[in-house]
Structures are given as structure tokens and as C-alpha cells.
Amino acid sequence: MVHILDSTLESVDSAEALALQAARVAGLDEDDLQKVAMAVRESMVNAVVHGNRYNAHKKVRMSISPGPVQFTVRIADEGEGFDFENIPDPLAPENLLRSSGRGIFLIRAFMDEFQVRRLNPKGTEVTLTKYLVSK
Amino acid sequence: MSVKLNTRQVGDVNVIDVAGRITLGEGSSALRDTIREMVGKGQKKILLNLGEVSYIDSSGIGELVSGFTTVTNQGGQLRLLNLTKRVKDLLQITKLYTVFDVHEDEAAAIRAFV
Numbered sequence: 150m151v152h153i154l155d156s157t158l159e160s161v162d163s164a165e166a167l168a169l170q171a172a173r174v175a176g177l178d179e180d181d182l183q184k185v186a187m188a189v190r191e192s193m194v195n196a197v198v199h200g201n202r203y204n205a206h207k208k209v210r211m212s213i214s215p216g217p218v219q220f221t222v223r224i225a226d227e228g229e230g231f232d233f234e235n236i237p238d239p240l241a242p243e244n245l246l247r248s249s250g251r252g253i254f255l256i257r258a259f260m261d262e263f264q265v266r267r268l269n270p271k272g273t274e275v276t277l278t279k280y281l282v283s284k
Numbered sequence: 285m286s287v288k289l290n291t292r293q294v295g296d297v298n299v300i301d302v303a304g305r306i307t308l309g310e311g312s313s314a315l316r317d318t319i320r321e322m323v324g325k326g327q328k329k330i331l332l333n334l335g336e337v338s339y340i341d342s343s344g345i346g347e348l349v350s351g352f353t354t355v356t357n358q359g360g361q362l363r364l365l366n367l368t369k370r371v372k373d374l375l376q377i378t379k380l381y382t383v384f385d386v387h388e389d390e391a392a393a394i395r396a397f398v
Binding site: 158161183187190191194198239240245246247248249251252254255258 | 307308309341342343345346347349350352353370374377378379380383
């Protein structure tokens, strides 16, 4: 299932609802449903706000791949890219009271796998994976 | 449902009853505006009742932190009341649970303000 979404906050809500619905059909339990929903939400916010910067000419592509073993969501923006490797640790004492910078941390905490890929010529794609059965 | 805020005063403590979703956009900005307005009026004892909060994202967590630092930097106090399991879990994994003074009983929370 592929969805092409506008770079708006409304799309964030839509993507979350679409992923939640697909994850429910795929058989994820309630706890994992909430984790997937939040990871998709945070990834969409990154794509819309930091990637495409609300640019009306840029789209976000979300693909949902429910499988018997794992549930995967890919979210790709058309932005300039983002250095995921050098994000300040939000748990470090000096960062604890920062008002932002927890999105990626939460995605990593909630998903079984989180991968980032730079797209050519531009854009970033994140892959979120939740296992339906124990690894 | 987006966020719904109701404010009331108990003694010299301002209680903000929050319901719905505290997420990027309307939800988090409404909470930010309400806290800043209170602090601007010199109302610096604020109790955030999160008992009816169904959802909070990283932006919403950021607003809780921002509200806390805004009030604290002005010499005030911001405490949290009635965390749902979901909000409590999020504050724990982000190591913020111990930053806030969290209460489960409103009367006790009110008494905790000095």
C-alpha cells in the first residue's frame, strides 16, 4: 500500500491513522499498535517539518508492508537530508530539559528496527519495522 | 479530538485540566500559550492535570518540559497530576519522570505547593 501525502500536519494525522488501521489488520497487539502509531507520527513530523519544510510542492511517500513475520512502514521525503548519526542524546543530563530532540529516540525505542537511507537525488527514507513474532 | 484545556483556581494554585491530544500544532501551542499567559499574570503555581490526555507525542513532551522551565525560571512551580499509563511510560523512557513532581491525588498536589 503506497500513499502519497502532502507536506502538512494533516498528513501526519492521516498517515498515523492509515498505519494504525493496517497494523490492526496485521494482528499487532494493542501495545505494539500504539508504538507503531507513535513511530509513524514522529517519522511523518520529521518528513513534513524537517525534510520537506511544509513545502507544498514536495510530497511524502508512505508505503505499508504488512507481512506474516513483520510489519514495515517506509516514509520518504524530498528534503535536503538530515544527519541522523549526530543527533544529541536526549537522555544526557545537559539535554534533558531541551524542548525538542526526542523524536528519533522514541522511534528507536518503539520499533524493532529503524533504518535511514539517503535518496538520490534528494530526500530521506526511513524504514520502521515491528516484528509480529519474536525474533 | 484535539486538546481541550480548562483552567480553574484552587486557593492560590492554578489548575489546568488537559483533555485530548497534546501533539505538534494546535495541541502543544494551546498548552504553551495557557502556561505563558498564567506566568505573565504572575500566576506561578501551576498544576497540570493530565488525567484525560489520550495521546502525547515528542512535541507534547517538549511542551511539558518547556512549561516546566518557563515556570521554574520565573520562580514558580509546575507539578503534574493524574498521569495516564501512556504518559507515565513516555516520561520514564525519556528520563523526565523524576524531573517533574508527579501526583495522583489533587488535594495532596495542592498541598505540595509552598
